[in-house]
Amino acid sequence: MNLSVKIGTIVMKNPVMTASGTFGYGPEMAEFIDLNALGAIVVKGISVRPKQGNPPPRIWETPCGMLNSIGLQNVGLKAFLRDKLPFLRKYNIPVIVNILGGSTEEYCNLAEALDGQVHGIEMNLSCPNVKSGGIMFSSDRALFTEVIREVRKRVKRSTLIVKLSPQAPVRDFSIIAEAEGADALSLINTIPALAIDIETRRPRLAKGIGGLSGPAIKPVAVRMVWEAYRSVTVPIIGMGGIMTGEDAIEFILAGATAVAVGTANFIWPDATMRVLKGIRDYMQSHGIEDINSIVGGILWEG
Amino acid sequence: MNLSVKIGTIVMKNPVMTASGTFGYGPEMAEFIDLNALGAIVVKGISVRPKQGNPPPRIWETPCGMLNSIGLQNVGLKAFLRDKLPFLRKYNIPVIVNILGGSTEEYCNLAEALDGQVHGIEMNLSCPNVKSGGIMFSSDRALFTEVIREVRKRVKRSTLIVKLSPQAPVRDFSIIAEAEGADALSLINTIPALAIDIETRRPRLAKGIGGLSGPAIKPVAVRMVWEAYRSVTVPIIGMGGIMTGEDAIEFILAGATAVAVGTANFIWPDATMRVLKGIRDYMQSHGIEDINSIVGGILWEG
């Protein structure tokens, strides 16, 4: 049975990876699972300088989902390379670093510093561009195009992954990302959402709007993966509410070559292993020799 | 205690209305609740000619939500006016008709025929424009602008409500709708989504993609209502996963003048009455004299 998949030049022993921001930098999870069993690890988004993140409360539970507004808290590039990466290098798994910036320049600096140091660089573009008054890179065509183009020039050895936001039209933005040289796409990021405490009349999160993740968004994510799959030829990493192997198979049938497990890690620290086992079981019971054979295997023309 | 609100020229005795497509044309629900107790009734979307709708399966349950692809099944304009409207006229509640078409012309025909016959006309623009190869009115700026402009010319006596899709940028489209003369906005419509049966590899719905509704989408809907509220001055009808009075208050604090109950009607046929009671209870326990006083009352600047 072949579970191995390829994302750009990254060869993964299986299609199960972690979703950025839901797995820390690895050590905490190593208490619960064998990291070597993962297809790849994607770490929490890294910025040039360390970030303190938002004040609490940062999370709120919603029906079948949760909102978060962590505020990009991270140790920063330098500390990541010095303190976090060595730990991950001890394992025999591809490391993908999620990067975030407030300007094209910051993305470029991160890309340059990480290129060749890690297997993959995932651009989290759901960040406001500081110069253009807070417009998101992920939803503005011009910003989106430019930042990918510039980063592409700097990424020569690592695989470049562009993460799509559910707020922009999937087709158009997938096509732009591919045209600008993304080696792979990942989607979806969380959906902006708001919950209000009707007693205090304040948002449930200190920062107001947060990102919705978890099972609630799964059907939206599957649709978007399917739309992206129909629009581009680069491989797709699907995510959004994956809790089980069955969920993962749904994404794979919709067109995902690999899947990332996010919020589920909070419910079961060994969620990635459960998903992996579920995929294996499905392949076994359905006589599927190679997972790649069912990527985009949905029987529907759209 | 004043619960009465105004949407355009429609005076509603309370802010609770029904969401189009979740309440039929009234008679079935009259078995369970007193229709006169509603703020307004919004009926299933009407097209010029009757529509058979999509083949089954048309619905699928998802985590805290459901997908539907009814396919705009409806009795058509003529039968509506002849068979359905007289029943509703017996009640002392504003009647709002949700209209849908495949062309600007069809929307205009519906608007002309209904203007003055009913209290409100709600434009459901999540329909593909036949001429432009299936692009949705609700997500194409030019189509969206044109259809509202043309319909506006034909609606002289009824209140004109434009229903927004969660797929288009809320701010921009709210502003366009207001500029083109909408008397009120309603949002959100269902979110396009896909569920796949991993046994058959076919979509769970015969038509493939369906619309996601229910509690799962509530935080997304609240965020969008808040965005719309900050962008326009016309009243907003908020909806998306409202199950309880507390949920309704959340929408009102976010900026909704009225709320529509959709999927909840399927869980409890008397969901609208539960929501209304919940609003009343909240007002009572919080000493709120006039519901209008808390519209947009969220304590947050954004």
Place this chain on the structure above:
Amino acid sequence: MTKCFKAEVISKEILSDRHFLLRLFIPADSLRPRAGQFYLIRTGTSYDPLLRRPFSVFNWDNNYMEFLIMKKGRGTEQLLQVSKGMFVDVIGPLGRGFPLPERGQQPVLVGGGIGIAPLYLLAREIDTQKIMLYGGKSRDELIAMEYIKMIGDTELRIFTEDGSEGIKGTVLDGLREVLTDVESPVVYICGPGQMIETLKGLEDLRTDEVYVSVEERMACGIGVCLGCAYPTREGMKRVCIEGPVFKLSEL
């Protein structure tokens, strides 16, 4: 009038690892259900699962109502967790049931698997002699046999596809045979979707006197969502209002 209320669980009888009988206390002012009618049931305060689930009435008396339930997915799994004294949300009776046989007609009841649920009640409602064909893939799909054997005035014929009980074959094979013998039959059928599909193909059954209970996914069960549409010769019909029992000739 259709009712929406909370009903107390009187008992839950486990019949097999996948089947159970749920007995609810139904207030005396509730309408008497007809065989083939169904209730929508929901339990708990969670929104996952969200929708109510439809179940045919299996049996009822002045102060209770029984449902024969097969564990399938999360909704039925959740119902299996309820226990005596708990309350569940019910709406019903809903839909159109089976019409009773007219004088002189020979009732033939045909049930596959869990499809026996509404037919048990129908068999009890019909006070004349009837033929009942009951089948499943194998013997473990024949549920509630203790109950079925007790129905009076009934010629019961059992079928299993693997021959593990009764006659080897399907109830539809059995039905054909019965129909060659019986003069003016009225046939009542309830079974899995696949069985109904096969039925539609059987041209010799396309008489007016064959009634079939069909299933379709439901959201509201009360006619407002249009989710349960079923294609018939006269266009789309709502299983929850115009059905679940249709004449085979309409389908």
Place this chain on the structure above:
Amino acid sequence: MTKCFKAEVISKEILSDRHFLLRLFIPADSLRPRAGQFYLIRTGTSYDPLLRRPFSVFNWDNNYMEFLIMKKGRGTEQLLQVSKGMFVDVIGPLGRGFPLPERGQQPVLVGGGIGIAPLYLLAREIDTQKIMLYGGKSRDELIAMEYIKMIGDTELRIFTEDGSEGIKGTVLDGLREVLTDVESPVVYICGPGQMIETLKGLEDLRTDEVYVSVEERMACGIGVCLGCAYPTREGMKRVCIEGPVFKLSEL
């Protein structure tokens, strides 16, 4: 090592309409928890509610672990529904507990309402004489009194804001008084968020020897989501890893 497993419910003891004691069977190979550490608990297969809920260890022995739980919202409501023999998902022990008093220190335990949970265990762990201040708005917020009264070697002082039991006032009033009498105190505090806020304002308490258990909403409980961030003098700390017990002087 932290463990993630399914634990069988041994018993559920109802203490009031809002409080109960959940006793779980915890396999013998599980690590011994320290007072102040917590477990994440989840029950059922529904995704609503989705997240695990954190609860301090109230008591434990070789083959069981007890949690004192206050019904608050949907998660705790759901836990109240579990019954003997059912299994719940648990992860733990998590976080850093209270450090035991050093020789010569006078332990003072200060609990408000449900905040008594980790202090009960702490009181039992401390085998020297200790002072325990326990308070609530009114007498019905004083829970598990039967248990607390049984702790040995303890001078128990009860406070209620409305004077319905014990001394009228708050535990913080009581604490101040105690501190004027006691020589080298070590103070352990657990109570509602509001009480912790008040504490931070009490400059005279800003010594090294005051330990506070704080609460923040958690998603993962194991340090990976950064959801439980709590601002401290040295920046954001994770309540689930660096806490829940902090020195008051750090906050």
